[in-house]
Amino acid sequence: MGKYFNPEIETMPLEQIKELQSERLREQVKFVYENVPFYKEKMDEKGLTPDDIKTVDDLSKLPFITKDDLRDQYPYGFLATDIKDCVRIQSTSGTTGRRVVSFYTQGDIDIWDTCCARALAAAGATKEDVVHVAYGYGLFTGGAGLHGGSHLLGSLTLPMSSGNTDRQIQFMTDLGSTVLCCTPSYAAYLAESIAERGVKDQIKLKAGIFGAESWTEEMRKNIESSLGIKAYDIYGLTEIAGPGVAYECEAQKGMHINEDHFIAEIINPVTGEVLPEGEKGELVFTCITKKAFPLLRYRTRDICVLSRKECSCGRTHIRMSKPLGRSDDMMVVKGVNVFPSQIETVLIANGYEANYQLTVDRVHNSDTISCDVEWLPYNAPNDTKDKAEREKVLVSKLKSMLGIVVKVNLVEPKTIPRSEGKAVRIIDKRNLFEENTLK
Ligand code: DLL
Secondary structure (H helix, E strand, C coil): CCCCCCHHHHCCCHHHHHHHHHHHHHHHHHHHHHHCHHHHHHHHHCCCCHHHCCCHHHHHHCCCECHHHHHHCCCCCCCCCCHHHEEEEEECCCCCCCCCEEEEEHHHHHHHHHHHHHHHHHCCCCCCCEEEECCCCCCCHHHHHHHHHHHHHCCEEEECCCCCHHHHHHHHHHCCCCEEEECHHHHHHHHHHHHHHCCHHHCCCCEEEEECCCCCHHHHHHHHHHHCCEEEEEEEECCCCEEEEEEECCCCCCEEECCCCEEEEEECCCCCCECCCCCCEEEEEEECCCCCCCCCCEEEEEEECEECCCCCCCCCCCEECCCCEECCCCEEECCEEECHHHHHHHHHHCCCCCCEEEEEEEECCEEEEEEEEECCCCCCCCCHHHHHHHHHHHHHHHHHHHCCCCEEEEECCCCCCCCCCCCCCEEEHHHHHHHHHHC
């Protein structure tokens, strides 16, 4: 098997993709209208019937679905099939409110597995590979998704789940793992642990498939060089399927969206207006093949750019940029929009690693932001003069990137908690304060 899992679909000419999408969209809108009362009501309010949706160009007539709608309809409101036809649920972590529960028929699982198999194939995996799945298993979609894709591809699958780093490294060396699947922050931690144990020469990894959280190009370079692999991005969300909604190819220039299953749009997050290709905005997905939980025009809150420019890999499916941030991850500090990824870029460009923690607070009605970042082991943690000097340099670099002062504290190596799943980068004490006063 080559670098494609479904070559005829992954390289389908654009006209054919549009035709396929239009045909599937027509059927899906009818199906959702007849089976999800909440959505029927929304369409009725707009005076729309399924017959008004003839091609993908009519998509923008349909109403959006937001995360709040999912929370209000929890748990069964968006279920479009009989529960007896479902074989699985997965769920979000629910850190910012009620969990979202997503349902799957066997057909939905098959679609999801196919998407993940395409991602693995694009990263060079074949049935000869040993796929080490260190995403969490359980309600989180990471473990189940890559596991299903790896089975479909016929690779030997190691269902490691996250955590227990000693055991991860032991299996990696004993069973010769060749493709590592986990969050980029956990990959960085594994790389650090492998170096500390002095076992890098026993590791056979050649590729990594890292996603579920944002990571910068600088972090990619660090992981690639420390593990000696090529690192591929993968994107997805529980509401739409899980990992594999989009994946990177060898060109590493954005992630191809599985357009035979999902239609992507970019909208202005304030007005809801659809933006032309190449403009930055909120990513919106419509599921055109899934049956149990088929969301139409779901607002992801991820800020991205789409591109149809030709890709050197030969795939024709549209590419999305790495999410530049989440509309709800963006911090407004002193009126300035700040994304953790901007801070990470500065830290790594100045020789630090992505072990940092941001704290935003409000003191005397004014916002403050501070960044704890670790000294690297080869720096001298006790050299206070050098410390102050280094902090000053970072403050000034961050100021020129963001336009505001970020207080920098260099802390001792290994004092910032390592993440085995998604890293928690921001402590926003202002939100905590607001939430507490509402109670
Ligand atoms: O994180 C699914 C996933 C698992 C993707 C494993 C990739 C690998 P949720 O927990 O529902 O699902 O979180 C979805 O995570 O809306 C993005 O904000 C963020 N996210 C996912 N992939 C990426 C990525 C999984 N490659 C939310 N880069 C999404 C940046 C990502 N952010």
